Amino acid sequence: MSLKNVLGQKQAVEFLLNEIRTNNVKHSYIFYGVKGVGKKFTAIEFAKSLLCDKPTNGYSCDICSHCEKISNNSHPDVIVVDTDYQERLLGKPDKQKNIKIDTIRYIKEQAFLAPYFGKYKIFIIDQAETLQKEAANSLLKLLEEPPKNCVFILITASLGVLPKTVVSRCELIKFLPFTKEVLKSLLKKEVDEVVFSSMEDTIYAEKIAELEKNLPNFNIYEIQGLAEELKKDKNLAKYFICRVINRILPDGLKEEIYDFILDSESYLKEFRYNIDVGLLIETILFRMRTLLCNKNLL
Numbered sequence: 001m002s003l004k005n006v007l008g009q010k011q012a013v014e015f016l017l018n019e020i021r022t023n024n025v026k027h028s029y030i031f032y033g034v035k036g037v038g039k040k041f042t043a044i045e046f047a048k049s050l051l052c053d054k055p056t057n058g059y060s061c062d063i064c065s066h067c068e069k070i071s072n073n074s075h076p077d078v079i080v081v082d083t084d085y086q087e088r089l090l091g092k093p094d095k096q097k098n099i100k101i102d103t104i105r106y107i108k109e110q111a112f113l114a115p116y117f118g119k120y121k122i123f124i125i126d127q128a129e130t131l132q133k134e135a136a137n138s139l140l141k142l143l144e145e146p147p148k149n150c151v152f153i154l155i156t157a158s159l160g161v162l163p164k165t166v167v168s169r170c171e172l173i174k175f176l177p178f179t180k181e182v183l184k185s186l187l188k189k190e191v192d193e194v195v196f197s198s199m200e201d202t203i204y205a206e207k208i209a210e211l212e213k214n215l216p217n218f219n220i221y222e223i224q225g226l227a228e229e230l231k232k233d234k235n236l237a238k239y240f241i242c243r244v245i246n247r248i249l250p251d252g253l254k255e256e257i258y259d260f261i262l263d264s265e266s267y268l269k270e271f272r273y274n275i276d277v278g279l280l281i282e283t284i285l286f287r288m289r290t291l292l293c294n295k296n297l298l
């Protein structure tokens, strides 16, 4: 993976590549835009581009030890601040999921240490809109007088919630909502890949095989029962739908089901956010049934 693998964000990627190519990397950036469009992924790939031993025209090589460590989230100079990181750092579960001043204090200490291996120390602060007031103020001081060789990347879906003083210190990079074409290619990729991963992943493969037995004729009761069962496990639901699309639908009908899923916008809402998965599954399975009936395949 490198910045080449970022989907649907040409403008943001070109901007970042240009920063590297013109040796104009700033101390702080804000990546903003709706949820689930690759902001964090891009931040991590940008970090690789910045630290890579053998970059090509701004793109990371993806095989050097810097790239490998960043991919595994084990590079000491790339710190991804999210709720998991904060829990590990502060050692207590946090129901509110806000970024606290203690976390920012720790980051500050780290920022003033020289990088361990790389040219930069990179701090990726995910869900920056959850910064508590004191934490945001403390971060502001850091952004006002950033230590040498530090790059801060704040990620947020709600730019307006961040203090204006923080925003004004950062280079803003907008991430656009995915177009239907991008969503379709993501969906196709998911459908293609899940066949292999579900075969390898024995727990899911077994469960899916068991569930498939309940879907011989796509009758209404079977579909409703399956949807009830699948809504309990979102991953299983996703794997199952992808596998059924892949195994049962002929290629011509696959396109129609992709369009159906995307047109109803349910794919985005249900699989990426938390709404009623059961209803979505039922809808998709019914649609598949109709498509198969129309072609006399059932």
Ligand SMILES: [Zn+2]
Pocket (backbone or CB within 6 Å): 051, 052, 053, 054, 055, 060, 061, 062, 063, 064, 065, 066, 067, 068
């Ligand atoms: Zn590399």
